[in-house]
Amino acid sequence: MQMRLFPISIPLYLLRTTDLQVQKVLLKKKRVIVEMFWKLFKIHTLYDPFMDVNHSGPGPDGVAVRRKDPQPLDPIENPGRLKSKEMAKAMKRQKVHFAIDAHRILTEEKYAQERILRQDLQPDDHKKARKVVSSNSIFANIIVTLCLWGVMSDKWEDKSTEPPQWLPFRQENITTYAKYFQVPKTKNSDRAIADSRRAGAITDVPPPINLPHIQHVLSEVAKLGTTQCVVGDFRHFFYQHGITQWLSTLFGIKCGELVARMVVLPMGWSWSPRLAQCSGWSILLHRGENQPALGVNETWGDDPPTMVKLRDENKEVVGLIFLWIDNFIVFHKQQHMRDKWADRIKQNCAKFDVRIKEIESTQTPKYLGIYFEMKAGVVVWRHELDRTKKWQESVNKEIRTPRDIATLVGIGIWHYTVALQPLLKMKDSIDAMRAWRPWGHPL
Secondary structure, three states: OOOOOOOOOOOOOOOOOOOHHHHHHHHHHHHHHHHHHHHHHHHHHHOOOOOOHHHHOOOHHHOOOOOOOOOOEOOOOOOOOOOHHHHHHHHHHHOOHHHHHHHHHHHOHHHHHHHHEOOOOOHHHHHHHOOOOEOOHHHHHHHHHHHHHOOEEOEEEEOOOOOOEEEEOOHHHOOOEOEEEEEEEEOOEEEEEEEOHHHHHHEOOOOOOOOOOHHHHHHHHHHHOOOOEEEEEEOOOHHHOEOOHHHHHHHEEEEOOEEEEEOEOOOOOOOHHHHHHHHHHHHHHOOOOOOOOOOOOOOOOOOOOOOEEEEOOOOOEEEEEEEEOOEEEEEEOOHHHHHHHHHHHHHHHHHOOOOEEEEEEEOOOEEOOEEEEEEOOEEEEEEOOOHHHHHHHHHHOOOOOHHHHHHHHHHHHHHHHHHOOOHHHOHHHHHHHHHOOOOOOOO
16 A cells, blocks of 8 residues: 655745754654654545444534533633623724624624625525434533523513513523533633534535634744744633523533523634634724824724734834634734723723733733743744643543544644644654554655
């Protein structure tokens, strides 16, 4: 059998890792990456592309139960209290079109129905979407807790009466079902997920999010030439967004006899990242009528930006803003301007009732798992060094599903982009691959 390699050709724009200790660590990591790619090659050449992916033990409806022993949830702060209506008004004044659209979807029922529902839906589509999906009974008590926290609700406002009255939420009120499950967040706590594939089946594909590629972040920060910044993230960001009663019917949860609905933006719906990303930009970009622009001079379109460049009075780029859903960072060459950005973000969070998990002004930030710092006047970066062990565990894990394959591919591309030159062009890596080949066939 002749082995065919994956087409790997992701360039690294700037490799600026000059720290000798970091270089030694990276050399050790090469073996991890090489072993990982051997597994990918094996899949590529030997696995049946029509393999049965259900043998790994998924739960009902083909959804794998990620936690068979659910851990406590991290207590969810500020559920549904972010002021989306006020954000929409502020963004309308500033003509930030993509943000106006997102907040209207969250707060206006008629607009949301026209904006996100598929126009080609047939009666059979609705019938399939309403098919009952039950969540695992081990989550029943947790769902009750989520109702108490205000993340879900087992009540329904009947607007047909005067005055409206609150009634038990029942199966006939559900438009589509979501399946509740949990994934690990930390060793001793879980993250709540609502698998909303049925809602995704009757809604349009969301527009682009335009998340920044890590390669882009590294190259732009290197060109800017500073690591002085304010960095932070929003707390339980999806769940801070309340949704309309109609939108909540897309996320009905049935667990035993309990019937509830998500009343906040769920993790597990295809539109949620787009709406959260637009909302995050609203927080970062908002300024009062008499407040300075702090270097922002952009015309906004229908989609969120990949980044925002901050310019001085001479139109020179003096800063950068990046946002990855709930993780933000503002680089600036001038310390006093960085501090003004820190104050602006805090003020906007207070205005719109947004909880921040942490915010820090620093010259040695960590963002998206990468540490930045200045050395001899040059921007350098490195991985979080404790990731090596986690990666090795992923490499040694038995590959059984497409999800496992995707995990390995993601690890490889991320590490490859951040830390290494193109892997297959490195003589020592090729020699190592020949030495560790799983078959007797030469490369």
